[in-house]
């Protein structure tokens with residue numbers, strides 16, 4: 154589909170030639186509220202058809218970034234490009250982006266059908282065509298039977314789907330969603346996650362999805378941009394941000410992790426040896442430009458640790474070993490959560506399979522893990 | 533049942549009793565008495581009890597019988613309250629011209645001859661004409677619709693049919709028209725000024741919001757008379773507005789702003805504005821903040837978004853504000869009196885005139901009733917529209 158360009162060609166010398174590889178590009182975008190920097194010289198490229206989640210703690214500037222993209226806020230500096238065109242000065246009603254708001258923002262005085270027809274009416278599309286497209290859009294979210302209802306007569310999940318249909322019906326070049334599932338209960342939220350994901354794949358939509366629920370981001374996204382204080386700490390596939398957190402913040406924010414401080418002892422060809430605080434020596438795969446003597450943290454996911462009742466180091470165990478004492482053990486349905494205290498009062502969380510034997514409190518155990526299952530973070 | 537449970541049941545009722553009594557005493561009772569005043573007509577019947585007794589025997593066509601005349605004379609002799617007699621004469625004269633001279637002649641004769649029958653026809657030829665007697669017997673009825681009819685420029689002819697009054701006497705309909713016209717104009721100006729202002733308060737934050745709100749509320753805490761007096765000063769030929777405009781060389785001669793319709797509408801609009809701004813503001817507050825951004829993201833130009841989204845959602849506030857402004861505007865008295873010319877006086881002034889200057893309580897009440905009925909009809913229409921919208925929402 155040939156999309157009509159919006160905004161001015163960028164850079165100004167370059168013609169709008171449609172060769173932009175990226176659908177959206179944030180080029181050094183900052184936003185200041187007074188002296189407060191909310192978004193800080195941010196760079197981010199989003200490809201056509203990509204599902205990108207913006208994940209971060211409250212107040213990290215996710216909504217602000219989305220609002221700048223939608224045109225409700227102006228960037229203090231930097232360029233926002235859509236299909237290679239600068240859109241900073243394009244008013245929001247000309248940006249052609251579908252926005253799904255956190256609390257849906259349905260028009261309460263219009264029926265469901267009228268809500269979905271609204272963007273089409275604004276585009277001067279003929280009545281007959283509108284009727285057809287509204288029906289298709291509502292069928293897509295399985296609400297075809299409810300088009301005469303008012304939004305107030307729908308459940309939260311249904312309203313959510315109307316908002317989705319309304320944002321998609323005019324085939325926008327980008328769909329922006331600001332925590333659209335925040336108000337739904339767990340089951341409905343998971344159902345909607347799958348629905349949105351399926352729609353994304355079927356329609357080839359470009360979606361920017363804001364959330365502070367890491368599970369949601371991991372389930373839905375092609376790529377996750379982890380936000381912290383107006384900056385992107387890391388951007389990558391769910392697997393990358395989970396398995397190879399680039400910073401301490403990412404490691405802690407996404408999933409649960411054991412972060413143990415230490416110093417690099419030896420750098421070898423494919424691995425490094427680290428002396429952890431408390432004396433344990435561990436080998437970690439990958440060198441990542443580390444140098445001997447450097448202070449680092451090791452991120453150890455709780456589910457990557459295994460336990461054995463045998464105490465002391467045992468040469469027969471693969472990889473790294475840590476001796477520790479069990480301080481707590483909780484059955485959590487799908488897993489056992491064991492808390493350990495090791496040398497130098499370092500504490501570890503271990504996640505065991507639910508069928509494992511429950512270790513006794515106070516028992517001496519050894520935790521072991523392979524060099525590939527941990528990640529060194531420069532600190 | 534024990535006494536305690538009775539107390540428990542009637543406790544809440546007792547709490548509302550003071551308010552209930554207050555409403556009865558200061559609202560329902562006066563309203564009832566106004567209603568009664570507008571249809572009651574005992575200025576004549578009060579003084580002529582004997583005449584009333586024999587009046588039914590007269591056929592209304594021929595010259596009256598001796599009995600009726602005798603009863604009339606008896607009643608006149610018994611009537612000592614001069615003011616009441618004056619009221620009666622005025623009332624009779626308004627039904628049949630010529631009664632004033634006839635009665636003063638008759639009353640004098642009655643005074644001169646305190647005993648025995650008086651030959652009224654010999655006293656004045658008019659007493660032989662049935663229409664004078666008809667005026668008396670008609671006026672004996674304790675209720676009348678003449679005030680209500682007169683309030684809308686109608687009257688009954690001799691045959692009792694309702695006809696419009698002779699053109700020279702029609703004034704009330706024109707004044708009602710003027711009243712509604714001024715009120716409607718003021719309401720429209722209030723909407724045009726009040727809506728954007730309410731919108732501004734909604735989007736403003738911090739001290740600006742407080743200042744904007746205070747600018748609406750402050751006049752509400754000031755007496756109406758003071759506000760009108762302020763406009764009286766501002767609108768003068770050498771007042772602040774004219775001198776400012778002339779100093780700025782925008783106009784060469786002072787604008788005529790006072791003692792005319794312009795001034796009345798300016799002052800009334802200002803005085804009524806809070807009643808428009810506050811209901812609209814309260815409705816705007818309830819509209820979610822993200823609807824306008826949502827409309828924009830869906831491709832609506834701000835103006836279209838306003839017409840399609842914000843305006844329909846705030847319609848309730850506009851309707852409530854308009855109703856308040858219009859209803860209070862039709863009752864305005866001080867502002868047109870101080871700032872208007874002779875052609876800008878509204879119905880209240882005429883009600884006051886009838887009540888205070890001419891002592892015609894019946895007429896004053898009837899005009900008041902017409903005003904009340906119009907207000908009630910307007911309110912009913914508003915309620916109807918409001919419930920319809922509610923049902924469809």
Ligand SMILES: Nc1ncnc2c1ncn2[C@@H]1O[C@H](COP(=O)(O)OP(=O)(O)OP(=O)(O)O)[C@@H](O)[C@H]1O
Nearest residue numbers: 186191209210211212213214215216217218364365
């Ligand atoms: N209009 C505004 N004026 C001043 N500061 C603002 C404004 N809007 C947002 N902020 C500030 O900008 C920062 C980022 O806000 P933003 O809404 O982008 O966070 P967020 O990442 O979306 O958080 P959440 O997950 O809670 O929605 C916050 O510290 C907030 O206080």
Ligand SMILES: [Mg+2]
Nearest residue numbers: 215216217331
């Ligand atoms: Mg947010």
